[in-house]
Amino acid sequence: MPSRHRLQLGAETRTLVVDEQGERLLITVDEEEPVAVDATTSGVPGHLSLLIDGESHAAYVALEGEALHVTVGGRTFVIAPARAGRGRGPVASYEDVEGQLTAPLAGVVVDVRVAVGDAIEVGQAVCVVEAMKMQNEVHSPHDGTVTAVHCERGQRVERGELLVEYESAD
């Protein structure tokens, strides 16, 4: 029985049909002609060797949540089942919600430059997160007023962790 996979890559949904015929696989990518694929992981989980129509390719696949991180030739593609729905899209770019400032990367908060009630301006450095010896300023994208501060100096934060909330004046 051929199985259908609807996969989300970037903004596009791609359809792949995997049809097993005895020892070999026939795979159809979108509307293309089916190609014969010989695949093996040979002992190392995720480490695929693919012979696609006789052409040799190596891929490394890891599962992160719902998404597959597929590395081919030094580039990693994030591919998820299309049914995963929206919201936490696997390739959604990283952006703050208005009114919230989050850590742009994992690190240590080395400076908090605002307090509740402070007026802030576009581009103002609100806190500084240090990671790998680099100090990264977190800038406000809007004018506004700080309503809550969720971090303190010396605190370890993960990427995306909420640092400061503000009310936008825009």
Added chain:
Amino acid sequence: MYFQRLLIANRGEIALRIQRSCRELGIETVAVYSDADRNALHVRNADRAVHLGPGPALESYLVIEKVIEAARSTGADAIHPGYGFLSENADFADACEAAGITFVGPPATAMRQLGGKVSARRLMEEASVPIVPGANDIDPDDLEHATAEAERVGFPLLVKASAGGGGRGIRQVDALEELAAAMELSASEARSSFGDATIFLERFVAKARHVEVQIMADAHGTVRAYGERECSVQRRHQKLVEEAPSPAVTPELRARLCAAAIAAAKSCGYRNAGTVEFLLDDATGEFFFLEVNARLQVEHPVTELVYGVDLVAQQLAVAAGEALPAADDDALPEPRGWAIECRINGEDPYQGFVPSLGLVQRVEAPLGPGVRFDSMLFDGLDVPVFYDSMLGKLIVWAEDRPQAIERMRRALDDLLVAGVQTNAPFHRALMQHPDFRAGAIHTKWLESSFEMPAMPEEDPRERVALIAAAIASELLAAQRAAGGPAGGGGPTASRWLRAARERASGLPVGAAARGWRRAGRGRPR
């Protein structure tokens, strides 16, 4: 051999690199580690290992008493500091001596004169080595005096940390109003990274090359110079690619650079390995002394490859009091072939080089003729946030520069790091760039003239990735049906799926791959 047991007061690839020379010399090694590095390769590869403290370097790798105590408790008779951390800390060298442990590096007196950039500038002025115009006595809290000095030096200028290195603590100032903020950031970075907030000002020399000379000095008055390294490919003062020799250095210029470097070493009774950095104006052949790095450098392998030496082994020999191999004093050794090093950093070149951390799931190192990979990477490494982003160094040697570039391009294609984004795509693009291939680069070239090419729209790798993803989805479905990654082949599993599973197939799954540790004090996550 020279020592019985050597403590390596460092981490990452350099600790491993030193361990390898020790193994060859029959010297036992003692590693030190922080909480965040318990799982690191330098601990796994050592003969003994001593825990220092929490992840932040200020509480572990930078605490002199803890490192000395680790050496004492393990009976180490010498300490190699590597680069960074305590490597240029004269107090540390003194503490080693006081504890009766050999410090593999220059004497504390020479470090004090040369290691501090401010005092080094003074020393070179006395020795008539040309230096970059600047202002030495800057108090970060005395803005008025700094303003006057800055106006004398002229804009643009650089605020530098006297104790700085690796680009840390440096800020460029284009106009007076930026001075105060730059001084504060520079001093604060210097304080947190080096424990010394002394800063100075230096005129910004546009369009110069960064060229440095490797020196090695023994206790018997012999100083050898192993030619130059070209380190002009820099971003935010951080070297990214180094090569030896430099495309801009003729044999005549090499002789002058080496003579200046040897004079600098002799002026302060230098011993052991060191690097004398110069700014080179290749239009005029003029060069200015920048600083001495009183330690082994990150980029030392390119020198090793073109001069056929093991600099770490030489450091250990010299520290043990051996004389450098006799050589005809007038004849400088000549480089053979060409070597290039790319620093492989955990950062995403497609997103403004933001640091990329996390679990390294799979590493495949490039192999083959003329390829060397000095790295801390292994399958399952959880890259700690506390240290710099360099994961390894890819180094190639070939008969000439064009062949070395092609070899590097090939080696970069062969490098696989899954789980963490590295800057390998940047290096690949660089190796293709006409300016780099022509050797027409300067320290600001990367920031002013290089643009990271966007990911290709039409990428043949995409189709391969989709096919791999479809197959992985099948594998996952079968795994789930069979009750987890370790499940056996159920009756419904197809023949090739069963065959794959019999060979322990499956996919590494996020957190499960993070490993296991008994008596852990909690992973820093």
